[in-house]
Structures are given as structure tokens and as C-alpha cells.
Amino acid sequence: MSLQDLHKHKNFPDLETEHLFLRQMTFDDIDFVYNEFSDPMITQYLMDEPPLTNRDEARDIIQFYSDPETKTHNRWVLVRKIDNQTIGTCGFHKWDKRYFRAEIGYDMLPQFWGHGYMKEALEVVLANGFQQMELNRIDALVAIENKRSLSLLNRLGFQQEGLLRDYFYLDGKFYDHFLLSLLKRDWHKNKIQG
Numbered sequence: 260m261s262l263q264d265l266h267k268h269k270n271f272p273d274l275e276t277e278h279l280f281l282r283q284m285t286f287d288d289i290d291f292v293y294n295e296f297s298d299p300m301i302t303q304y305l306m307d308e309p310p311l312t313n314r315d316e317a318r319d320i321i322q323f324y325s326d327p328e329t330k331t332h333n334r335w336v337l338v339r340k341i342d343n344q345t346i347g348t349c350g351f352h353k354w355d356k357r358y359f360r361a362e363i364g365y366d367m368l369p370q371f372w373g374h375g376y377m378k379e380a381l382e383v384v385l386a387n388g389f390q391q392m393e394l395n396r397i398d399a400l401v402a403i404e405n406k407r408s409l410s411l412l413n414r415l416g417f418q419q420e421g422l423l424r425d426y427f428y429l430d431g432k433f434y435d436h437f438l439l440s441l442l443k444r445d446w447h448k449n450k451i452q453g
């Protein structure tokens with residue numbers, strides 16, 4: 260098998276967009292992962308896990324995502340081409356092969372919000388999901404106050420399906436979340452319509 264064929268058969272290959280490289284997370288990303296998941300602007304919307312308090316926890320996250328080809332989750336790191344800056348992460352969770360579905364997750368340092376970078380990244384990530392991973396459905400769970408995330412998902416064609424009441428619990432409080440999804444047939448239709 261050629262190197263090109265090997266790349267083609269990866270579930271989570273490195274990806275590229277106009278402004279970004281998407282590569283798998285490595286242990287060199289410990290400082291970035293720590294900064295990202297301890298930043299209150301970011302963690303205010305992530306109720307499934309508490310904010311990080313030390314670098315050992317960042318190492319655990321990277322360990323969780325290591326060797327993704329053997330797993331049902333992965334995390335790409337977003338690197339801006341123009342200056343090689345690491346700006347955020349995104350990836351899949353809870354890939355259920357039997358039902359052809361997975362959940363998407365993403366985050367970006369606040370100084371890089373407002374440039375369209377995450378939309379650009381998720382466009383290739385969704386294509387990877389529907390084509391390489393052969394998904395039929397991609398889920399997203401979003402805290403109801405997370406306007407930026409909801410607007411991003413809307414622009415990508417996700418549909419809101421319902422309100423999950425008291426879905427996550429953190430620090431003594433329950434948090435409502437919206438459930439959204441994008442189906443392969445709708446993604447395909449949107450792509451054709453441009």
C-alpha cells in the first residue's frame with residue numbers, strides 16, 4: 260500500500276484549509292492545552308468537565324486523545340499557517356460505528372474569535388466525518404447561553420432538535436443544553452447548493 264493510500268484510510272488524518280493546518284494533538288501541546296482549558300472565557304461554556312487547574316490534567320487530556328486511530332474519539336489542534344500559532348482544537352467524541360454517528364467538539368482561544376477560523380476548520384472536519392468516517396449523523400451539545408457556538412453551528416447547517424434540561428452538572432448546578440445535529444444528506448444538499 261502506498262503512503263497516499265495509507266493516509267486515505269486513516270479515520271483522523273491531518274487536514275488543511277486555506278488558513279489552517281489541523282494535526283493530531285501531541286505531548287508538545289501541554290502548555291497550549293492547559294491555557295485553553297483553564298481560560299474562563301472558554302470553560303464558562305464547557306459544563307461536562309471542570310476547568311483545568313494544573314498541567315498534569317492537560318497531560319491526561321492529551322493521553323486520552325493519543326493514538327486516535329485505535330479509538331472512538333480524537334482531537335485536532337488548529338495551527339494558523341501565517342505564523343504557526345496554535346489557536347484551538349476540535350474533534351469527534353462518542354463515535355458509535357453501529358449507528359454511524361458521533362459528537363463534535365471545538366474550542367478556540369478568545370483572541371482568535373471573530374475571524375471565521377472555526378467555521379473553516381469544521382467544514383473540513385465535517386467532510387472528514389461524512390466521507391472518511393462514513394458518519395450519517397453528527398451531534399452537537401451546546402449550553403443554551405453559548406450564542407457564538409449556536410451561531411457557528413447554524414452557519415454550518417446544523418438543526419436544533421431539542422432542549423436537554425439539566426443535562427450537565429458542575430459545581431452544584433445543573434445546566435440546560437441544546438441538542439443539534441447535521442445529517443449527511445443535508446450536508447450533501449447544502450454543499451451542492453453552495
Ligand SMILES: CC(C)(COP(=O)(O)OP(=O)(O)OC[C@H]1O[C@@H](n2cnc3c(N)ncnc32)[C@H](O)[C@@H]1OP(=O)(O)O)[C@@H](O)C(=O)NCCC(=O)NCCS
Nearest residue numbers: 301304365366367372373374375376377378400401407408
Ligand atoms: C465557539 C467558538 C469556537 C466560536 O468562535 P467564532 O470565532 O465565533 O466562530 P467562527 O470561527 O465561525 O467565526 C465567526 C465569526 O467570525 C466572523 N468572520 C470574520 N471573517 C470571517 C470569514 N471569512 N468567514 C466566516 N466568518 C468570519 C464572523 O462574522 C463571526 O463573527 P461575529 O459572530 O462577531 O459576527 C468560540 O466562541 C469558542 O471557542 N468558545 C468557547 C468554547 C466553546 O464554547 N466551545 C463549543 C462548546 S459547544
